[in-house]
Structure formats: C-alpha cells, structure tokens
Amino acid sequence: MKIGELSRATGTNIETIRYYERIGLLPAPDRTAANYRSYGDAHRSRLSFVRHSRELGFTIDEIRSLLDLSDDPARDCGEADRIATRHLEQVEEKIAQLTLLRDELTRIVGRCRGGVAADCRVIEALGDHRHCENAH
Amino acid sequence: MKIGELSRATGTNIETIRYYERIGLLPAPDRTAANYRSYGDAHRSRLSFVRHSRELGFTIDEIRSLLDLSDDPARDCGEADRIATRHLEQVEEKIAQLTLLRDELTRIVGRCRGGVAADCRVIEALGDHRHCENAH
DNA sequence: ATGCACCCTGTAGCAACTACAGGGTCAAGC
DNA sequence: GCTTGACCCTGTAGTTGCTACAGGGTGCAT
Numbered sequence: 001m002k003i004g005e006l007s008r009a010t011g012t013n014i015e016t017i018r019y020y021e022r023i024g025l026l027p028a029p030d031r032t033a034a035n036y037r038s039y040g041d042a043h044r045s046r047l048s049f050v051r052h053s054r055e056l057g058f059t060i061d062e063i064r065s066l067l068d069l070s071d072d073p074a075r076d077c078g079e080a081d082r083i084a085t086r087h088l089e090q091v092e093e094k095i096a097q098l099t100l101l102r103d104e105l106t107r108i109v110g111r112c113r114g115g116v117a118a119d120c121r122v123i124e125a126l127g128d129h130r131h132c133e134n135a136h
Numbered sequence: 137m138k139i140g141e142l143s144r145a146t147g148t149n150i151e152t153i154r155y156y157e158r159i160g161l162l163p164a165p166d167r168t169a170a171n172y173r174s175y176g177d178a179h180r181s182r183l184s185f186v187r188h189s190r191e192l193g194f195t196i197d198e199i200r201s202l203l204d205l206s207d208d209p210a211r212d213c214g215e216a217d218r219i220a221t222r223h224l225e226q227v228e229e230k231i232a233q234l235t236l237l238r239d240e241l242t243r244i245v246g247r248c249r250g251g252v253a254a255d256c257r258v259i260e261a262l263g264d265h266r267h268c269e270n271a272h
Numbered sequence: 273a274t275g276c277a278c279c280c281t282g283t284a285g286c287a288a289c290t291a292c293a294g295g296g297t298c299a300a301g302c
Numbered sequence: 303g304c305t306t307g308a309c310c311c312t313g314t315a316g317t318t319g320c321t322a323c324a325g326g327g328t329g330c331a332t
Binding site: 045048049052053056057058066069070077078080081084085087088091092094095098099101102104105106108109112116117118119120122123126127128129 | 181184185188189192193194202205206208209210211212213214216217220221223224227228230231234235237238240241242244245248255256258259262263264265
C-alpha cells in the first residue's frame with residue numbers, strides 16, 4: 001500500500017502520516033525501489049488506532065503509552081485503564097468549564113439591545129468581570 | 137505602574153503582557169528613564185478586557201475586533217453581538233462534541249476488568265471504531 | 273515526449289502563549 | 303562602597319498537532 005492509499009483507507013492526511021513517522025508514532029515502513037513508502041496491514045491498523053484515539057481526544061503522548069502497552073500483550077491492562085480514566089476526567093472537567101462559559105456568554109449576548117458601542121452591554125460585560133456570575 | 141504590578145493587578149503573566157504588546161493587542165506604554173514599561177489605568181482596563189475575553193474563550197482576532205469596536209464609541213453594537221453570538225454557538229458545539237466523547241469514553245473505560253493487555257477491552261475499543269456508538 | 277497524478281525531503285507556519293539566556297537597574301543592608 | 307536580591311530589558315526558541323508549501327523525482331498513459 002502506498003501512502004496515498006493508506007491515507008484514503010484511514011482518512012488521514014498524507015502529511016500527518018509522515019508526521020507520525022517522524023515523531024516515532026508509526027514505524028518507518030519499507031521502501032520501494034523508487035523510495036516510496038510501502039505499508040502493510042499492521043501499519044494500517046496501527047494508524048487506525050492512533051486516529052481513533054486522537055478523535056477521542058487522547059494526546060500523542062498518551063497514545064504512545066497505549067501503543068507501548070498493546071505492543072506488549074503480557075503487560076498489565078491497568079495502565080490503559082488509568083490513562084483512559086484520567087482522560088475521561090479531563091473531558092468531564094472541560095465540559096463543566098465550557099458549560100459555565102456558555103451560561104456566561106448566554107447572559108452577555110442576551111443583554112444586547114442594539115445601539116452604539118458606547119452603550120454596548122456586551123463590551124461592558126467583557127471589560128468587567130464583576131458582571132459575571134461564575135468563576136472562569 | 138511597572139509591568140510586575142500590572143501583572144499582579146490583572147493576573148496576567150509578564151511574558152504574556154509583553155507578547156500582547158508585540159502582537160499589537162496592547163499599545164506600547166511610555167518608558168521610564170531606565171527603559172522600564174510604565175502603565176496607566178487605561179492599560180490596566182484594556183488588559184483586563186483582553187484577559188476576561190480570553191477566559192471566555194474568544195480568540196485574539198475576535199478580541200482585536202471587539203477592542204476596535206470599543207475604541208470607536210460611535211460604531212454599531214451589532215458587530216459585538218455577532219462576534220459573541222458566533223462564539224457562543226461554537227462553545228455549544230464543542231460541548232455537544234465533548235458530551236459524545238465522554239459517553240464513548242465512559243463506555244470504553246467501563247469495559248476494563250483487569251488482566252493483561254492482550255485481552256484489554258480498552259485497547260481493543262481504541263483500535264476499532266466499530267465498537268463506538270457515536271460519530272466522532 | 274509530454275502530461276498528470278503521485279511520491280520524496282526539508283522547512284516554515286498556525287494559536288497563544290511560555291521559557292529561557294544573557295544582560296541592565298535599583299533599593300536595602302553590611 | 304559593595305553586594306545581594308528583586309525586578310526589568312531584548313531576543314529567540316520551545317510547546318501541540320498538525321498543515322502548507324517549495325523544489326524536486328517517479329510512473330503510466332496518450
């Protein structure tokens with residue numbers, strides 16, 4: 001499989017694939033006589049793993065750990081669980097933060113009744129944190 | 137006010153203040169004889185505006201527009217409202233995305249029952265998108 | 273032999289900071 | 303008067319996870 005095919009097969013940008021190779025997330029594949037990268041199924045499933053994990057918001061470093069783990073089938077699964085659990089907690093925290101943010105923005109946006117900037121409640125609210133009801 | 141005082145007064149990193157000046161978000165202040173930056177109240181409230189807007193998730197470019205607007209009190213307030221409304225929509229979309237993500241992660245994390253990596257449901261789920269119930 | 277799609281390397285850019293290195297300034301205390 | 307420490311200065315490079323070229327080579331069809 002050439003890089004373009006792998007790209008289509010996994011929905012990954014070609015430049016991204018080369019980037020993953022450069023940072024050591026994907027192993028360097030064999031090359032053809034013309035120096036083209038030549039991938040097999042193992043590469044494809046590894047890349048799918050990476051893409052899927054990225055879609056779920058794991059960082060490259062977390063994915064590196066998860067890949068190490070899956071490369072060594074004898075290791076304890078607890079580490080994968082810890083990584084995923086920690087990530088889940090971060091996502092939950094982010095949701096909570098964004099929810100506060102949304103409420104604050106809703107309050108700010110709702111105050112606009114048109115007019116000129118000098119009287120703008122939106123700009124006023126942005127300038128003065130004391131109008132807020134949440135910490136952020 | 138020297139930069140350290142401004143930093144404490146607004147809860148902004150000193151390097152960040154200089155960065156904002158460099159990118160033209162804050163006007164360059166006067167200098168003392170020793171070439172130290174010397175700030176006044178106008179600087180402080182402008183920086184507060186910027187920080188508060190950043191906390192609410194506005195991009196630097198959006199903040200630039202909002203500042204332009206507040207610098208020109210005769211202008212129409214509608215633009216500020218549009219920027220804030222669009223941002224609110226983005227936040228809402230982000231929350232929706234993260235919520236799907238959280239559900240997926242919860243499902244994945246819940247499958248771990250210990251054991252070795254070879255049998256790890258977490259790693260399996262990360263490798264195979266078909267286990268997912270949502271688009272992401 | 274000429275076009276076109278594809279591949280290669282290497283470098284630079286994005287956002288919004290953050291972190292130095294290497295130097296100058298100023299007030300307090302000995 | 304001299305040192306110590308806190309503060310300030312500039313300039314550059316690093317962070318994350320890509321993305322976008324520039325400038326060149328390869329492979330196949332017409």
